[in-house]
Amino acid sequence: MTPTSHHQEGAGGVERVGVVGCGLMGSGIAELSALAGYDVRVAVSSRSTPAAGRSRVAASLDRAVRAERIGAAERDEALGRISFTSDLLDLADRQLVIECIAEDKDAKVELFALLDKTVEDPEAILASNTSSLPITTMASATGRPEQVLGLHFFSPAQRMPLVEVISSLHTAESALARAEEFVTVGLGKQAIPSTDRTGFVVNALLVPYLLAAVRMVESGFASAETIDRGMTLGCSHPMGPLKLADLIGLDVVRSVADALYDEFKETLYAPPPLLTRMVESGFLGKKTGRGFYRYG
CATH class of the missing domain: 1.10.1040.10 (N-(1-d-carboxylethyl)-l-norvaline Dehydrogenase; domain 2)
Structure with missing residues (x-):
């Protein structure tokens, strides 16, 4: 489990993280980010899902306490940093949003178009956790393709040390550098770069x-x-x-x-x-x- 000591205030210019989707990967990335000290807001698809999402994260944190990877106080602090919503508009103030919905190209493209309208900071990074779909396709659905990239975590995200940082032909060097700093300094993970080719590395x-x-x-x-x-x-x-x-x-x-x-x-x-x-x-x-x- 990533200990909270990895977090440096605002690594990559990020303090407020949004996660869309709370399945296995979304809940893992939310938990990891909260343990690293970030303010995390998770957007889910329906009103009934926030409770399920919270219980999934809580159960995972409880397992980490039992395995003595974290203490009970760390668990409680991490849970206190995560909020859940069924309204995408609640991600308006986020500086980094990580998309973790199903591997469906049309659904992801639609979501990135909505995030582009929702997230207010023009410098905010919009990232996809896709394991195989082109970042360019998602970036092209936005008015800020230079701020769109891939952050491909491996399952379980809380434990696996690697994140692939994927740039499209549009991605700005500054966005890539900030994303890599978030991954390495903020979360304490190892990052490898990949160009936008199906399957990545x-x-x-x-x-x-x-x-x-x-x-x-x-x-x-x-x-x-x-x-x-x-x-x-x-x-x-x-x-x-x-x-x-x-x-x-x-x-x-x-x-x-x-x-x-x-x-x-x-x-x-x-x-x-x-x-x-x-x-x-x-x-x-x-x-x-x-x-x-x-x-x-």
Whole structure:
């Protein structure tokens, strides 16, 4: 867990952070930012969601206290820094807004157009946590494309040390520098730069590897257990590719694969039929209790 000591007042010129969406990634980024000392406001899609969002963050902070990563006082202070709203207009005063809604291009474009009208500070950074969609498309929906960039956190955001900082052809150097300072000085994370290419750095390498493992299972060449043991014991990976795919979510793996294939038209990016059938059957991995393995 990122301790509060990382936060420097106004790192990257940011003190007030907005997060749109409170699923796994949104709640994780909100928690991380609050623990680092930021004033965080989370916008959710419906009036019933704020309570669910708050309880998700509280449960995660409680786990961190039990694991002795933070103290009870830190937990209480962090919760006190997070507010929830179902009205996007409540993000008007934010200096950085991070979008964490579903990987749906049309929905994201619509949201960025709304954020452009809502966020008052023309220097505010509008960031997307997308794992695969073009930043340029979202930037073009705004009147301030130079202030739009990608901040791709990895799950769980509270624990994983990396953030990809993605620039489009429009992004201003000053916005990039401020975003990187927020990530490194403010949140205490490691940042790597990426240009605006589908999959960015990590997923462009990771997803073909995961798909190759799925194809091995599909062809009957090897079982999921055999493949995963091979990679953990033979390559010192902390987790095999199929267990990792289950953890990420097979729907997410397929959506990134689809985006990569759409952009590059290379066979290694094409989702194998087995992956598509599993997603269509609702076997999405750990979050649904069944993927390449069974859970719970």
